[in-house]
Every structure is written in C-alpha cells, then in structure tokens.
Amino acid sequence: MAQRGALVVVEGLDRAGKSSQCELLRKSLEESGMPVKYIRFPDRTTAIGKMIDEYLRGQSQLDDHAIHLLFASNRWEVARSIEQDIARGYNVIVDRYSYSGAVYSAAKGNPNLSLEWAWLPEIGLPRPDLCLFLQISPDEAAKRGGFGGERYENQAMQTRVRELFHALFKVVRGGHDDVQIIDAGRSLDEVANDIRDAVRGCIERLDAIGPLRK
Ligand code: Z5A
Numbered sequence: 001m002a003q004r005g006a007l008v009v010v011e012g013l014d015r016a017g018k019s020s021q022c023e024l025l026r027k028s029l030e031e032s033g034m035p036v037k038y039i040r041f042p043d044r045t046t047a048i049g050k051m052i053d054e055y056l057r058g059q060s061q062l063d064d065h066a067i068h069l070l071f072a073s074n075r076w077e078v079a080r081s082i083e084q085d086i087a088r089g090y091n092v093i094v095d096r097y098s099y100s101g102a103v104y105s106a107a108k109g110n111p112n113l114s115l116e117w118a119w120l121p122e123i124g125l126p127r128p129d130l131c132l133f134l135q136i137s138p139d140e141a142a143k144r145g146g147f148g149g150e151r152y153e154n155q156a157m158q159t160r161v162r163e164l165f166h167a168l169f170k171v172v173r174g175g176h177d178d179v180q181i182i183d184a185g186r187s188l189d190e191v192a193n194d195i196r197d198a199v200r201g202c203i204e205r206l207d208a209i210g211p212l213r214k
C-alpha cells in the first residue's frame, strides 16, 4: 500500500502570508512529483461557509457561540474527505485550521467563551502532522497593506489573537502537536525555503508518526 500523505496546517495572523506560502508549497511538492491537495478554512463555498462569509463581511449578526460552531462545522463537513485523501497518499495543505478556530472566537473577550470552551468542538478532527505558524510583527504586517473591511481586521483583535495563539500552542504541544514557528517577516523565498524543509522533514517522519491521528 502507498505511504499515507501528510496533513500540514499553515497558521498565522492577518497578512502573515499564509495563502501565498500554501501556493508556493503546493507548487514545490507537485514539482517533486508528490500528490497534493489544498484546502482553506473558512471554506466559503459550502452552505455553512456562505453563512460564515456573510457574518465576516458584516452582512449578518450571529451569537458568538453560534458563529464559533459554524466555523467548527465547516471543518467537520470535510473531515472524512481529508482522511480519505491522506489514506490515498495525498499531502493535504490546510490554510488556517482549528487553531484559528479557537483563538479568534476566544479573542472576542466574551466571558462565556473561553479558549478551553472554544477548543472542544475541534476534538476528534484529523490532527495535523505539522503546524507551521507564520509569525509576523504588527509593523511588518502593516507594510503589506491596511486592514480590510472584514470583522476581526482591527488592531485590538489581532493583538489578542497573537497572545492566544501562543497560549494555545503551549497546551497543544503538551499534547504532542508538532508546531513550528516560522519568521514570516522575510522575503517570500526565504520563508518558502524554511517551510519546504520543515514539510519534507515531516513527510520523512511519517512512518515513525504512524497513522493519521485525531
Ligand atoms: N477565522 C475564524 O474566526 N475562525 C476560524 O475557524 C477560521 C478563521 C478558520 C478570514 O480568514 C477570517 O476568519 C480571519 C480569521 C477568521 N479573520 N481575520 N483576521 P481568511 O483566511 O479567509 O483571511 P484571508 O484574508 O484569506 O487571509 P489573511 O490572513 O488576511 O492573509 P494571508 O493568507 O496570511 O496572507 P496572503 O494573502 O498570502 O498575503 C497578504 C499580502 O501580503 C499579499 O498582498 C501578499 O502578496 C503579501 N505578502 C505575503 N507574503 C509576503 C512577504 N514575505 N513579503 C512581502 N509581502 C508579502
């Protein structure tokens, strides 16, 4: 049977370059003859994704818990197909995942929506073999253009998100999630080289890691 693929998540703050780097990684793996699939969250194309899109663009109002569970459902609706792709040997690159899911909701400061509560609906989803967190300073991010018009795209929210990502990583690393911090304030190529090396290392370790975990 063919070796399973790797589940690689790319996380980071606004404008850290996640989508640009996912595309460079996809091309690099494909050029090496490796099968690849790319998924992004939120996936705004599904029925649930359309509700998320309206909320993010400020066209609908939803309770903080309700929108949180929609973001999680948007991952659960493709969980099975991720598992199938991995089993068929595809390396699956995911642009934002559960880590964004938990921290953005918890960063709203709703006293009834803690990081612990926000993490619960993520439990049981396919566990990444590697999570690359693209770290960028607020100054570097600002050079890449001002905030867009979507909800969460403001300085106060991004500052809380930054703190909560690091708080969450401390917990999940204790649970053995492989999270690597990448300095994303450099050129596209420099960042892409580090990402490619980390992902190749992960693919080489897949035998030792064993089956895809939850
Ligand atoms: N959210 C949530 O609340 N709950 C969840 O469960 C999930 C998400 C999954 C929308 O996400 C919002 O949903 C987001 C989190 C929340 N809210 N915020 N903030 P999204 O992923 O759809 O957002 P996005 O707009 O696609 O991604 P982004 O974070 O803003 O951008 P990015 O993907 O990290 O960056 P990029 O598009 O690759 O690059 C941004 C610009 O910088 C672009 O002009 C590039 O050409 C430039 N760039 C990139 N890299 C470089 C380097 N190295 N040097 C110079 N310039 C660069």
Ligand code: MG
Pocket: 018, 019, 020, 095
């Ligand atoms: Mg993006």
